[in-house]
Amino acid sequence: MSQTKHNFGAGPCILPPVVLEGSAEAVRELDGSGLSLLEISHRSPAFSAVIFETEKLVRELLQVPDTYSVLFLQGGASMQFAMIPMNFLGSEQTAYYLDGGYFGKKAISEAKVTGQVKVVDKADALIPKEAAYFHITSNNTIEGTQLPVFPVTLAPLVCDMSSDIFSRPVDITQFDLVYAGAQKNMGPAGMTLVIARNSFLDSIRNKVHAILDYRVYREHGSMYNTPPVFAIYAAMLNLRWLKSRGGVKFTQLENRAKAQLLYDEIDRNPLFYGLAKKEERSVMNVTFKMHDAGKEKDFLAFCEQRGIVGIAGYRTVGGFRASLYNALPYESVQALVKGMQDYGNN
CATH class of the missing domain: 3.40.640.10 (Type I PLP-dependent aspartate aminotransferase-like (Major domain))
Structure with missing residues (x-):
């Protein structure tokens, strides 16, 4: 499968x-x-x-x-x-x-x-x-x-x-x-x-x-x-x-790497900004928005065309939420980061 x-x-x-x-x-x-x-x-x-x-x-x-x-x-x-x-x-x-x-x-x-x-x-x-x-x-x-x-x-x-x-x-x-x-x-x-x-x-x-x-x-x-x-x-x-796969200790290292990759792109990319204070940021659920809120629906559609799903923020918050649970591959985070970069280059 x-x-x-x-x-x-x-x-x-x-x-x-x-x-x-x-x-x-x-x-x-x-x-x-x-x-x-x-x-x-x-x-x-x-x-x-x-x-x-x-x-x-x-x-x-x-x-x-x-x-x-x-x-x-x-x-x-x-x-x-x-x-x-x-x-x-x-x-x-x-x-x-x-x-x-x-x-x-x-x-x-x-x-x-x-x-x-x-x-x-x-x-x-x-x-x-x-x-x-x-x-x-x-x-x-x-x-x-x-x-x-x-x-x-x-x-x-x-x-x-x-x-x-x-x-x-x-x-x-x-x-x-x-x-x-x-x-x-x-x-x-x-x-x-x-x-x-x-x-x-x-x-x-x-x-x-x-x-x-x-x-x-x-x-x-x-x-x-x-x-x-x-x-x-x-x-x-x-x-x-x-x-x-090595239990919880191994998974923690992998989860940290996934979260760091995404947070680095949020902090680097001028289109996006994170919602949580840096010292409180979750490794499991990454929340962020676009400076131009009017582009958020278009970005969601752009991601869905690439098979990136489930990133819409909670209904009372809006923006985006990427959940990086244990089974999510590192490659999926790479795909999201690439989508953020490519959207900015459109």
């Missing part, structure tokens, strides 16, 4: 050809079973092997200790915006949230439905140790900003890593809970990864419906109800591919 487009879409993410091929084959028939992946029971030995390997790969690639649970849920990051306060925000407590962008604001709005919330605008804000937790977003896909380092706090630290998980090494032990919607950098939409410190899960005192209780998913090995079988399988293939 050949890649016919340079796909810079912010989500669903680009997937490696080997993952698309393997997923397609499993939909036809899973490992000689005579059944499609879409037909097998989630209680079957075949799928038990899939979920076991997927968890093993997550633990290996991110060096997740045994003191943490790895859970595969549904509902995307938006479900986590609600589940986290429902589980961890007590009636006498206050949760602290970093307001770093659009999705941070959505998380704040959901938490306020449950209890007391205090909003801070800096990751290094002083958070009292008695806080229910401190919620941060590691990478802002719309604004094109990213936390270069994570805060140190005595309060439990919760992080939305939806758009940069597996793109760089992280010390999981800094966090009490990490969550990520799969469709940004891990696999197709439908599955949400949660990595949680067991002692943090054990601290839950709120009464929560079983379907929204992290402890229930832990006790049932992520199979309290029917899990997103296809999404987990595709994520497994994607994590296999990531491991085969």
